[in-house]
Each structure stands twice: as structure tokens, then as C-alpha cells.
Amino acid sequence: MKKRKTYSGMFKAQVVLELIRGRTSLTDLAAQYEVHPNQIKNWKSAFLQQAPELFKDKRKKRAGIPALRRNVSE
Numbered sequence: 001m002k003k004r005k006t007y008s009g010m011f012k013a014q015v016v017l018e019l020i021r022g023r024t025s026l027t028d029l030a031a032q033y034e035v036h037p038n039q040i041k042n043w044k045s046a047f048l049q050q051a052p053e054l055f056k057d058k059r060k061k062r063a064g065i066p067a068l069r070r071n072v073s074e
Contacts (some may be wrong), residue, residue, distance in 0.1 A: 012043045
């Protein structure tokens, strides 16, 4: 039985970025990297869905701190 190929995250990102840049068509990339075009489309979709998470504000909200300070100073 043939074992499935596994690709690193770095490889997937490289292929997707080349597709997004638009310098190479999907079919050309698929042929170049010997990956099915649908697989590249799936990687692109996952990449675009997760991209907003990279720029999300991860600082903790400190809404309760000013109110706590007011209570202490009173």
C-alpha cells in the first residue's frame, strides 16, 4: 500500500504565497510541485481563513482595573 505524502507548513505557505502573488497559475504550481490543484486551493482557503488571527489584538483587556483603583482610593 502506498503511503500518503505529508507536507510541512513551510512548504504549504510557500506554495500558497506563490499563488497569491499571481506570478504563477494554479495549474503551473500544481505541476511544478507535483500537488493536486484542489489541494493547493484547500491550503489557500485555510491560509486566508486563519490570516485575521495573526493580526488580532492579543493584549488583555483591563476594563476592571480603573474601577478597582477607584474603590481602593475611596
